[in-house]
Amino acid sequence: MILSFFFKRAVQDILDNKVLNAITIFTITLSILIIGAFTLFFINTNDLMGAWEKNIRIMAYLKPTTPESGIQETEKKLKKITGVYNVRFISKKEALNRLKNQLKRQSSLLEDLNANPLPDAFEISLITQPRVWEKIENIARLVESIPSIDEVEYGQRWIEQFTNIFYLFKLTGYAMGGMFLMAAVLIIANTIRLVIYSRRSEIEIMRIVGATDSFIKAPFYIEGIIQGAFGSILGITILFLIFKYIFSNIAGEFSTHFFYIRFLPFAISGCTVVGGMFLGWFGSYLSLRQFLKL
Amino acid sequence: MIQEPHKAAIIQMFHVHKYYGSKNALVDITLDISKNEFVFISGPSGAGKTTLLKLLYLGECVSEGQILLDGMNLSRISRRQIPFLRRKFGLIFQDYKLIPTKTVFDNIALVLEVTGKKSRLIQKKVKSVLRTVGMEARLNSFPPSLSGGEQQRIAVARAVVGDPKIILADEPTGNLDADSATIIFDLFKEFHARGTTIIIATHDKELIRKSGNRSIYLKKGCLQSSSTL
Numbered sequence: 001m002i003l004s005f006f007f008k009r010a011v012q013d014i015l016d017n018k019v020l021n022a023i024t025i026f027t028i029t030l031s032i033l034i035i036g037a038f039t040l041f042f043i044n045t046n047d048l049m050g051a052w053e054k055n056i057r058i059m060a061y062l063k064p065t066t067p068e069s070g071i072q073e074t075e076k077k078l079k080k081i082t083g084v085y086n087v088r089f090i091s092k093k094e095a096l097n098r099l100k101n102q103l104k105r106q107s108s109l110l111e112d113l114n115a116n117p118l119p120d121a122f123e124i125s126l127i128t129q130p131r132v133w134e135k136i137e138n139i140a141r142l143v144e145s146i147p148s149i150d151e152v153e154y155g156q157r158w159i160e161q162f163t164n165i166f167y168l169f170k171l172t173g174y175a176m177g178g179m180f181l182m183a184a185v186l187i188i189a190n191t192i193r194l195v196i197y198s199r200r201s202e203i204e205i206m207r208i209v210g211a212t213d214s215f216i217k218a219p220f221y222i223e224g225i226i227q228g229a230f231g232s233i234l235g236i237t238i239l240f241l242i243f244k245y246i247f248s249n250i251a252g253e254f255s256t257h258f259f260y261i262r263f264l265p266f267a268i269s270g271c272t273v274v275g276g277m278f279l280g281w282f283g284s285y286l287s288l289r290q291f292l293k294l
Numbered sequence: 295m296i297q298e299p300h301k302a303a304i305i306q307m308f309h310v311h312k313y314y315g316s317k318n319a320l321v322d323i324t325l326d327i328s329k330n331e332f333v334f335i336s337g338p339s340g341a342g343k344t345t346l347l348k349l350l351y352l353g354e355c356v357s358e359g360q361i362l363l364d365g366m367n368l369s370r371i372s373r374r375q376i377p378f379l380r381r382k383f384g385l386i387f388q389d390y391k392l393i394p395t396k397t398v399f400d401n402i403a404l405v406l407e408v409t410g411k412k413s414r415l416i417q418k419k420v421k422s423v424l425r426t427v428g429m430e431a432r433l434n435s436f437p438p439s440l441s442g443g444e445q446q447r448i449a450v451a452r453a454v455v456g457d458p459k460i461i462l463a464d465e466p467t468g469n470l471d472a473d474s475a476t477i478i479f480d481l482f483k484e485f486h487a488r489g490t491t492i493i494i495a496t497h498d499k500e501l502i503r504k505s506g507n508r509s510i511y512l513k514k515g516c517l518q519s520s521s522t523l
Contacts, residue, residue: 205392
């Protein structure tokens, strides 16, 4: 009953002060748009890193002289190494077939070979874990120390460097996101302060007729929450439209069978709207706290 | 110090001082105002009339001294209680202090809304008080579309709709022509007859003389006299 009274007042106040309210909603929209774009980028980069980490493999090539029994023994040793998820033996014959398949039309090049030049090998997949890139080198060293192993290869060494850059980027992103959020709160608080300032005589009159602070504040809080909801829904919608527009053409080129670019999941979109509502409320709270002290 | 004995005082001021920095706005004021009294606070501009009214509704706090209002010591009132104290008053100002973006009805209804009254009762009371001040036809008008006299009548309606014990009016006829001033003044007399205490700050000596009520005269923040002209 009381809430519906305040809600009606808040809606009426928004309609009475359309321009200033539109500015506040626009500020919130812009903030959500930028924070949303950041989140979108991080979610997708995280997905990409995750997909790479899942597909990470170490190839261990055996010395040509390794006997059949040595192969089995090596496999046992490899499986004992911490961090190793699975070990798969690839015989030289299988490796040659794979190569032929990959070369397709050029496979005739291999027909002149008298003997199979490829070594027997083990394909080692690793347990997915955070910062797997730092551990891969240790695992590779352990694999290399097995006497029957000739050579170890984990071709994605560049990913390791990329990951480091990504971690740094992520940290910078968090810091920037945090700073941007603070800036957004301040901008929103200031815009709401303008609204409150333009209505200071109304607030003064309310106090004169015996309105309690909560009676004065409640409609402003509700206004803040409504502005936050509108602003963030608008922000997310615009972000979605931009996302659709950009990726409807080029998403295919970026996506592979193990990774596809996606929009903010529903839960995060929902959280953003709730966050926007909080932002609106908090802006009102900051402004009113200062204003009503006077 | 001049002080008149009153049977049932609604306001008692004891050695009240008010300073703004080094400026003394009120100096050692001691006076009583009794229930259902009609009293003027007069004096030249800057005498402290407005300050005295502000101290009563806690628009300002006293610097020294005590004020008892309807049994409450104003120095002991917490910030949270101030709105409830203000509901004892109907306040009227020279510049009307109406909300220009709200209708006449909404401006008056605000007083009852802050006390949480039901909307049906609010409708009934606002319409009744608008009839009393002769403005029922302007229910849905906005204040800027009304004349000064009409706006002040709305302000009076707002001041009395909550059935206050005391009406405080600060230069209520200062911006009005003689006819409008008479209408406003007659309204005060009507509410006084119904039992409300009326306190009017004015420098209009003619108004005081015609009314024949007690006048508290201030000069440079000091109480000069309290008498019936």
